[in-house]
Every structure is written in C-alpha cells, then in structure tokens.
Amino acid sequence: MLRGALIGCGFFAVNQLHAWRDVEGAEIVALCDRDPTRLETAGRSFGITRLYADAEEMLAREAPDFVDIATTVPSHRPLVELAARHRVPVICQKPFAATLDDARAMIAACEAAGVSLMVHENFRWQTPIQAVRGAIASGRIGEVFWGRVSFRSAYDVFSGQPYLAEGSRFIIEDLGIHILDIARFLFGDATRLTARTRRVNPTIRGEDVATMLLDHADGVTSVVDCSYATRLAAEPFPETLVEVDGSAGTIRLGQGYRMVVTGRDGSETLDVSPRLLPWAAQPWHNIQESVAAIQQHWVDCLRAGREPATSGRDNLKTLALVEAAYRSAGAGRTVDLADLA
Ligand code: NAD
Ligand code: 89Y
Numbered sequence: 001m002l003r004g005a006l007i008g009c010g011f012f013a014v015n016q017l018h019a020w021r022d023v024e025g026a027e028i029v030a031l032c033d034r035d036p037t038r039l040e041t042a043g044r045s046f047g048i049t050r051l052y053a054d055a056e057e058m059l060a061r062e063a064p065d066f067v068d069i070a071t072t073v074p075s076h077r078p079l080v081e082l083a084a085r086h087r088v089p090v091i092c093q094k095p096f097a098a099t100l101d102d103a104r105a106m107i108a109a110c111e112a113a114g115v116s117l118m119v120h121e122n123f124r125w126q127t128p129i130q131a132v133r134g135a136i137a138s139g140r141i142g143e144v145f146w147g148r149v150s151f152r153s154a155y156d157v158f159s160g161q162p163y164l165a166e167g168s169r170f171i172i173e174d175l176g177i178h179i180l181d182i183a184r185f186l187f188g189d190a191t192r193l194t195a196r197t198r199r200v201n202p203t204i205r206g207e208d209v210a211t212m213l214l215d216h217a218d219g220v221t222s223v224v225d226c227s228y229a230t231r232l233a234a235e236p237f238p239e240t241l242v243e244v245d246g247s248a249g250t251i252r253l254g255q256g257y258r259m260v261v262t263g264r265d266g267s268e269t270l271d272v273s274p275r276l277l278p279w280a281a282q283p284w285h286n287i288q289e290s291v292a293a294i295q296q297h298w299v300d301c302l303r304a305g306r307e308p309a310t311s312g313r314d315n316l317k318t319l320a321l322v323e324a325a326y327r328s329a330g331a332g333r334t335v336d337l338a339d340l341a
Contacts, residue, residue: 002026002299005064007055007079008071009033009042011160012093016070016120017046018279019292025299028068032058055079059086066302068295069093070120072163073173077102080117084109089116091298095173095322096121096315100340103319107312118298118308119315123178123240124185125290125297128257131272132242133186135251140263142248147222148241149183151175152230155237155283158204170206172197172325176226180212180321181310182240187220189317194334195325200229212325237283257286 004020006013006028020028030050033039043051052058059067059082066089069079073095083090090110096119097103110117123129136144157174158165164174172180172195184190192215197207212224234255242253249263257273280288294310301308324335 002065002302003029003062004066004068005030005032005058005062006068006070007032007058008069008075008093009035009038010070010072013042013070014045015284015288015291016068016295017042018277019288019295020068021046021279022277022292023295023299025303026066026295030058030062030064056082056086059083059088064088066090066116066298068120073098077106080106081109084113084115087113087115089302091118091120091295092312093120094315095177096312096319100316100319100323103312103316107316110312116302116308117312118294118301119310119312120291120294121178121181121310121315121318122287122290122294124182124310125293126240126286127274127289128253128259128272128286129182129185129240129242131259131270132244132251132253135259135261136186136244136246140249140261140265141244141246141251142263144187144220144244144246146243146245147183147187147220148243149179149186149222149224150226150241150243151179151239152225152227152232152241153235153237154229154231155235157228165204167206169326170199170204171208171226171228172210172322173206175228176210176212176224176325177318177322179224179226179240180214180325181315181318182242183214183216183222183224184318184321186242186244187214187216187222188218190214190216190222190321190337192334192336193321193324193328195328197325197329198229200227207329210325210329212328214321235283238287 032052195212198209208228244251252260274286274289328335
C-alpha cells in the first residue's frame with residue numbers, strides 16, 4: 001500500500017480525500033494545511049491523525065511515497081519544488097502554474113530529482129469525455145475534420161471558490177484549461193489559436209466568457225467556448241458538451257449525458273452518464289467520479305513506473321494554450337504555439 005500525504009485541505013480537497021479512500025493501492029496517512037481549522041476538520045472527517053501546519057516538516061517526518069498538492073496556484077511551484085527536494089513523487093492540482101516558466105522549472109526539478117509529476121487535470125477522465133474519445137477511436141465517424149468543445153453555464157462558482165472572483169484572469173485559467181485539455185485529448189496538439197474574451201459579470205475582476213478557435217496539427221479545426229455568464233432553461237453545470245464531425249459521420253454529446261453517434265450505418269443514442277459514487281452529490285458527481293479515476297491512474301502509473309497521461313510534460317502543452325488564449329485576446333491576433341515553446 002502506497003502511503004500518500006496531502007497538502008491543502010480546502011474546498012476541492014474534500015473530493016480528493018473521499019476518492020483516496022476508494023482508490024486501490026494507496027491511502028492518505030498525513031495532512032497539511034496552514035489553516036488550523038481546515039486541517040482539523042479534514043483530519044476528523046477522514047480519520048487522519050498525522051496533521052501538519054508546515055509542508056516541509058510533514059515531508060521530512062513522514063517520508064511519504066507521494067504527495068498530493070491541492071492548494072491554489074500561487075503555492076504550486078514552491079510546493080512541487082519542495083517535493084522534488086525531498087525526492088517525493090508529486091501530484092499538483094490545475095492550473096499547474098501561473099506562468100510557463102514556472103511550469104518548466106517545476107518539470108525540470110522533478111526530472112532532476114527522478115520523481116514522477118502528474119497534474120490533476122481530471123476533466124478528460126470524465127465518463128462522457130472518455131466515451132467521445134472511444135467513439136472517435138472506433139472509426140465509425142471516419143476521419144475527424146472539425147470539433148467543438150463547449151462549457152456554458154451561470155452556476156455560482158464564487159460561493160465555494162471566492163478567489164475566482166478576485167484574479168485578473170478567470171475563466172480560461174480556471175475552467176477553460178480543462179476544456180482546452182479536452183480539445184487536445186480528442187483532436188491532438190494545436191499549432192495556432194485565436195481567442196476573444198469578455199467580462200459580463202460586473203462583480204468579478206477577470207473574464208467570464210471566452211471563445212477560441214484552434215488549428216490542430218493533424219488538420220482538425222476546433223472551437224472551444226466557455227462562459228459563466230450563460231443563463232439557460234436547464235442549468236448544465238458542470239457538463240462539457242462536444243460536437244465532432246468526421247468524413248463518415250458525427251458525434252454529439254448533448255446535455256443530460258446523451259451521446260448520439262451517427263455513421264454510414266445510422267444513428268445510435270447512448271447514455272454516457274457518470275456514476276454517482278456513494279460520497280458524491282449532484283451536479284458535481286461528474287467531476288467527482290473523474291477525481292477517483294485520475295487518482296487511480298496515478299497509483300497504477302507510479303507502481304508500474306509509467307508516465308501518467310497528464311504528466312507535467314503533457315500539461316505544459318495545455319498551459320501553453322491558456323497562455324496563447326490570453327495573448328491572442330489581448331493583442332487581437334492569432335498566436336502560433338511555436339512562439340511559446
Ligand atoms: P481553497 O482555497 O479552498 O483551499 C486551498 C487550501 O490550501 C487552503 O485551506 C489553504 O489554507 C491551503 N494552503 C495554501 N497554501 C498552502 C501551503 N503552502 N501549505 C499548506 N496549506 C496551504 O482552494 P480550492 O478551491 O480547494 O482549490 C484548490 C485547487 O483545486 C485550485 O488550484 C483549483 O483550481 C483546483 N480545483 C480543481 C478542480 C478540478 O476539477 N480539478 C475543481 C475545483 C478546484
Ligand atoms: O475550479 C474549477 C474547476 O476546476 O472545475 C470547476 C471549477 O470548480 C469552477 O470553475
């Protein structure tokens with residue numbers, strides 16, 4: 001059994017701690033948070049007694065087999081570098097880093113220390129997204145030439161995560177990063193990106209609407225659009241909707257986790273709903289199930305000595321799309337991803 005330690009017992013870590021109880025082959029033996037109330041609440045809720053206010057002290061005393069960083073972005077680089085100094089394999093929440101330079105330094109530190117680094121980029125692990133990828137791989141729709149990955153909602157994310165209202169960057173860095181990662185997962189790496197952004201909600205600092213156009217290396221064109229300013233008859237949070245056109249057919253992942261696959265042989269409608277895990281609650285259950293999936297993937301990779309799908313190296317390409325989107329929207333021009341390499 002791998003012994004893990006977790007840093008950051010806030011809003012989202014509760015999901016990670018529930019999922020760690022279900023994952024086979026690992027358990028969390030120690031927790032760290034510099035907020036004593038959050039630390040004690042998490043320790044009590046999950047029956048973990050080894051509690052630390054200081055991450056360095058925890059790593060030195062516990063020498064865990066891995067550390068799971070569930071803090072917000074400003075602490076990601078120092079904590080990943082701390083893990084590397086202690087030669088502890090590390091999972092880091094998204095957004096991986098505030099800048100591409102920080103991300104590169106974090107990857108280099110882990111490589112130099114010889115430890116595995118995975119970014120907790122979980123949306124591609126959602127059951128409906130895996131189903132779309134499976135349908136593309138089946139060949140039924142032929143060669144993909146166009147796609148759209150869309151997340152539009154008016155869900156109040158600020159009550160649970162108040163810091164999201166405070167940063168100069170909002171939806172692309174926080175949520176669009178997942179949607180861009182899904183576009184990479186489905187259509188391959190992108191070469192050029194054009195973006196337009198807007199702030200509709202006057203009470204927040206950053207942009208809450210983003211529309212992006214991507215050229216992918218294999219010739220696919222995709223549209224990635226996100227909004228937290230879109231009031232709909234039925235609130236879809238946190239569903240990502242996907243459209244894929246291929247030479248022989250189409251895939252439509254619609255609201256309510258309904259996927260329609262159309263090929264030369266006709267159409268098939270599938271229910272690709274996520275499971276409602278015993279500790280999960282709607283509407284978050286789609287995200288919560290993907291947390292359990294990515295954490296199991298981490299354990300399987302660590303035991304087998306394999307690089308995780310969303311390793312630091314892989315996630316640098318998703319982070320580059322985020323940076324490209326802000327540069328493109330700021331300058332009003334298309335950004336070549338090679339210019340960010
Ligand atoms: P939060 O502010 O609620 O919790 C962060 C906790 O980390 C706080 O309790 C804080 O005291 C602690 N902390 C910060 N720096 C620390 C340090 N150096 N040492 C010890 N403790 C420290 O934040 P949150 O909403 O839980 O978000 C955490 C991360 O999870 C963010 O990066 C966010 O983007 C991400 N997130 C991911 C998903 C997903 O689906 N992958 C969903 C929501 C949030
Ligand atoms: O922080 C975000 C995330 O990663 O998924 C949804 C979210 O909680 C709010 O946008």
